[in-house]
Amino acid sequence: MSVTAIRLFHLSAQLPETIGNALVFFDRRDTLMVEVVDSSGLSGWGETWATPAAAAAVIETQLAPLVLGQDPAHTGRLWHSMRDAAGADTQGTAITAVAALDMALHDLAARLRGVPLSTLLGGALRDRVPAYASGPFFKPHGHPYRDFERDAEGYLRAGFRAIKLRSGFRPADDAATAIAIRRLMGPDGTLMLDFNQSYTPRAALAAAARMAEAELLWIEEPAVPEDLAGYRMLSSRLLPALAGGETYGSASQFLPFLEAGCMDVLQPDIAICGGLTGTGRVAALAELFERPVVPHVWGGTVNFHAALHLTATLPAQRGGAVAFPLLEFDAGPNPLLDLAGRPALGADGTVAVPDGPGLGIEIRPDMLAPWTRWHRSLGA
Template identity: 35%
Template sequence: MRARAAWPMKVTAVRTHIVSCPVDRPFTSARGWLYTTRASCLVEIETDEGITGWGECYGPAAALKAVVDTMLAPRVVGRDPFDTSVVWEDLYNRVKDYGLTGLSVAGISGIDIALWDVVGRALGRPIHKLIGGAHRKEVTAYATGLYFIDQDRLVEEAVEEAEKYAAQGFRAIKMKIGLGDLKLDARRVAAVREAIGPDIALAVDANHCFSVPNAIRLGRMIEQSDLMWFEEPISPEDHEGYVEVTRALDMAVAGGENDFTRWGFRDIVAKKAMDIVQPDLCAAGGFSECLKIAALASAHGVECVPHAWGSAIGLAATVQFIAALADQPPAWRSMPPMLEFEQTPNPLRDHLAREPIVQHNGIVAVPDAPGIGIEVDRDVLAKYKVA
């Protein structure tokens, strides 16, 4: 670590970068969105010491750029990047009159991650060392995929993709459901389970497409497939509905990627509306807030398994966060939180970092480099930058 000239350090600039790349094979999920591109809003924070930090915001990139550039960045310039909580509270109190969730909090998330990255780089330590230390040096990754591509081969394509991930060494897979036909969903899940066998864990994700009765009905149909969890079965606003679904099914119910801040998760965990909460570090409030969400969940006996979707920056930050989460609950042979490793082709995930996050036999090593643990390749950034 190089010698510092003076304290405090100051933020001199907050820059946003919209990066985008085409999708080779467009895909969709139960939300009905056809993905033809992958895009993200990245946040770069510069300081007067020449140290730069990176963060990422989860959501529509152009809208997030506007939020960060116009509402948030001016309040961060001139601040000490070590004042992560002070900055977070100031930004949240600035935006909460205009919305307690969504784009404003996702914008804060990107800034918070970048500030922690600056702090880690300034101290020469990975972020997991700054938030309590690493409970593990490696994390188990589960492959997220099995979207809907070929409408004439919905079962066959899911089986083929699942077998590919199993051959790559993944020990757990998450597949999409929500085809508008409960029996077809159940048949698709059963076919994947048969293909990968009993030793690879399997989860399903409905992207909140079902009503409470249909979620319960389908859940009972697919329980026999021995599932890790049933993710986002119903609308994220319906916390009481989640209580009904969770109580009715003999398997874990998960959700929370569309919830924000400790206040958004407070009633969920107090009611045990979900067995597993899935805050997204790039949406729910960054490191500063997701640590509080995880503590809240732990106090109520609810597991925390973060959601992750985006570029190498968000993925690397999530690895740091998961490394610092305690086993849930502690045990001789524990079941630690897993890393969501989304597998649709995405150059922003695979090429933006000089040394990308990779898995070997379903395991991802926790980087020990400073900050979020990766270096952004500026040539790749320039290649995919659109604004």
Template identity: 45%
Template sequence: MKVAAINGYHCGFAPSPALGNASTFIRRRDFLLLELVAEDGTRGWGEVFSSPFAAAGFIRAKLAPLVLGQPARDMARLYGAMMTTLAYDRRGAAMMAVSAIDMALHDLAAREQNISVAQMLGGASRTRMLAYASGPFITEGSEPYGAYPAQIDALLRRNFRAIKPRAGVSPRQDGAMAGALRRQVGEDVALMVDINQGYTVGPALASIRAMEEADLLWVEEPLQPEDTGGYQTVAAAAHCAIAGGEALGSLAAYRDMLQARAFGVLQPDLTVCGGFTGLRRVAALADAYDVPAMPHVFGTAVNFHAAMQMATLLTARRGGGALPYPFIECDVTPNPLLTLCGPLELAADGTMGLPEGPGIGLELAPEQLAPWMTEHWHLSQS
């Protein structure tokens, strides 16, 4: 089954209220959903969530000619060919473009065989995973954490047994927030926090010390993503795991951070590090360092379903929670592009099951994107 056409759908929306973290308030979320169409009309989907417009330009100019007319099953060969097009931009938008096409090729190739991506890549090691809530988020105003208690109660009612709020307002306020949440949820719910690259080393250490009594599973991205020395310092001093990796694109970047023992939990994102091919390489590297890996996912239904497929293949490791890693991250903000095919529902034990069906398990038609689409482009063989 050869790739006959490539469609790019630029979609986005304005969150209300804006989603606050330690670095910014997100007032607009834009994505590129990439559709590879086979000769028989079968579709495979990929996604770019971080730099959708730049990645789209790279796909149209550099990658499409390599993929059009080629068999979807040749994922490894096509990945190698795409990687030869990268020059200085080996950790940015060009790598995100490769990631989206690799994701879509895997989806398409598995659909050709009428099996899931997990089956195609060797078979799932698990069919259910603990889902963790990615939120609540900081709000604007005099009480940045003021909405957390009510939002946490709502998440508990949805059966979440692991919750990751945003932190990074100040070390003192972080400590008060984390302590209050631990008292609210009790001892049986896992808590982690995400600082979204908001601190330098000193404030990061002060914040982590202030939150220690909350018994956190991990503190995520307290520093800029490639501050290797800073992460070494923080990881050595912290009493909980330091998590990160979502913003790293190249295998070399992961090697450097793992050699430095900077992360206790590794979080590669399929849309950033090379799709299924890239993340499998990162996961193998993490295994060599005995570091648990799990997908970072904060985008649309495409990346979420792909991350579920990938997570079923990863090595199980105990991390201190009720169930072994990997967990699956769930964006709990109002995100219409995540719930295109229905809401995310958890079982009473806080787990989610692997989506059924071929490919990534997502049956998506372009018409469903219409309310949020801002641009569409089409490429085919001339």
């Protein structure tokens, strides 16, 4: 078998309303979907959402020649070849392009073997994965938290038992909102909070100091991603775990934080951190330091299902009363998550790991048509 074509689809979906976090608002969801086709006619799908157009250019000019004509089952060899071609850009656009192709190659390799992606990754340790609702989101033109309680009530009715709030507006408002959601959830719910790099470490400390009653499992991105000193200071003063790493392009970026003991939950995004091969390296590093990996999940259904399969293979760990691993489930409006039907949440707050070949979902180019800004085919 050999790769005969690579097809690129830049998708853009208008949202019913503008939403955001403490740093940015947006009214569209964009991603690059990548289809890798082999000589038998089977195909696998990958995705990267961070810089779709730029990643497509890297694939077209640098990476496609390395993959076309090659055996798609050689995922490790091809990943090294693509990463070497990325050169010095191992933390930027080039590594996201590698991520999308690596994801697609894994999906195709699993389909060629007729096994689920989790089997190709070493075997699932569970057939259902606990999920947390990633939301609510800020709203513009008024108080950003004004709909948080209503939205959280909806998540709880849907079956979620864990919620991760967007935060970072003003310390007093942050704390009042987190405490209100905790009261809504009751003592048995799991609550996390994401500052989205919006505060300096001292400001994050001031906000978090008001939140003891919220009983947070973790605080995410309490400082900019490179601020090792800030993470170290916060880890010595805060009770909740510190989480981060969604912007990192390699396992090496996590290492200083692990060695300093100031990152408790590692959050690589498969669509950014070199795909399943790159994220697998993060998981191996985390296991050495006995830290849980909870992949950051954004973009569309391909990245979601890749994270679902990967999370099914991760070792169990305890975070107090909470069992890791967990799966991030985008609870906001997102047509790109609905492409193959929105993943179903069970009454127990878990998502089933598909047992079909590859990702376990079927995607065809015609399904993407309503959101396709442009597409191109490389190779045959």
